Amino acid sequence: MITSIQNNKVKEWKKLHKRKYRNQEQAFLVEGFHLVEEVIKSDFLVKELIVREGVEIQSDADIPTTEVSGQVFDAIAETETPQGIAAVVEQRSFDYEPGRWTLIVDAVQDPGNLGTMIRTADAAGFDHVILGKGTVDPYNDKVIRATQGSLFHIPIFQGDIQDYVGKLQEKGTHVWASTLSDASPYKNLNVPEKVALIVGNEGQGIDDSVAALADERVYIPIYGQAESLNVAIASAVLMYHLRS
Template sequence: MITSLQNGYVKKWRKLKRKRGREKEQAFLIEGFHLLEEALQSDWTVEEIIFREGIDIQNEWQPYKWFQVNDAVFQEITQTENPQGVAAVVSMKEIEWSGGSRVLMLDSIQDPGNLGTLIRTADAAGFDGVIVGQGTVDPFNDKVLRATQGSMFHVPIYVGDIAKWTAELKQQGFAIWATALDEATSYQHLPPVTPVALMVGNEGAGVQKDYLEIADERVHIPIYGEAESLNVAIASGILMYYLRS
């Protein structure tokens, strides 16, 4: 059992709490039984499993490199207020474009909960990938990972420049729908199309003007009450499911 906060493994795990550390190690931490189960059942590589004293090692963990740690160590490496007592290190992997008919493009999404929900909803709606543009919160942030509820391991996540992705997708015949409040058409007046890339933007500023100008359609969702706008994850969910109809 590891009991020292100065242990080399503990120092490495602690670094994974920061983006710089994750990028250097090309790995990230997940917490909780559900996320671990989803990771183990996916094609992602689980490097190490860490469990707190008092937690029994599960049979399915036996083939993996695992460590038991005391409560102080576990509290040091995790970020939830009431951790379940299990965590794991998962290797990052470069995901190559595999094609598809529907993708979600994210421009400068800053709230981790929103990003996680967007990934989870894209998975639920059967989208073929999520393109995370510059200015968007790190998809390996612990809050993002928890909000995905495991969908991180099921839907391809591509990180890159939105303008370049848009140009490449257009060459492949994709229509680009971008959400906007001004000079936009209600989605209800547009028939669903495929292949299509749905572009949604920053919680406060929306999709950048440069990206709006290269979109094939600017779409909006009617507001019937007094709310100024919809949460980006809610709006995206409505549009993703509409594009499935």
């Protein structure tokens, strides 16, 4: 059992709190019984389980397990009330092939918003989520928790949105951009057979260069006095509309 927070393994685990180190190691931390169970059931490779002393786990998976003291677990945990189980998981890459329904995210920076959007895309049966530059890391702890395990169910891609849009349009995918500028109410448009939905930054919206790539610009009417909808809520409305 590891009892010192100065232990080299503990230092390595704590480094996974930072995006730079996650990218360098191509690994990330998952915390809590539900999320650990979800990642074990998925096709992601779980490299190691970290279990606080006194916590019992039941798993048929043959995964290396390290027991640690309460002090050590508290040092690596990012939740306020740790459940005493975490996993070191290898990041997964996918071969990209345009699907029928795609969510494209341009520079969304709030982890809760991104996690909710990934979870909703999973629930709505979307094929992929594409994250453009400036978007929060999908392996951020708060993003992972907000996905409630959907991160392990739907392929996530990161890169230049223009490149992905070009590949989608070559395959006959219609691209919608959620924006207020020169846009039509979303219910006024026919739903294409194959569609990619672009949503943008919480404050600035979609970058003009990205919005210019779209085949249609759409907006959700506001009937009350609210200035706008939260990006995760707006994404949910549009994704379910596209699937209806």
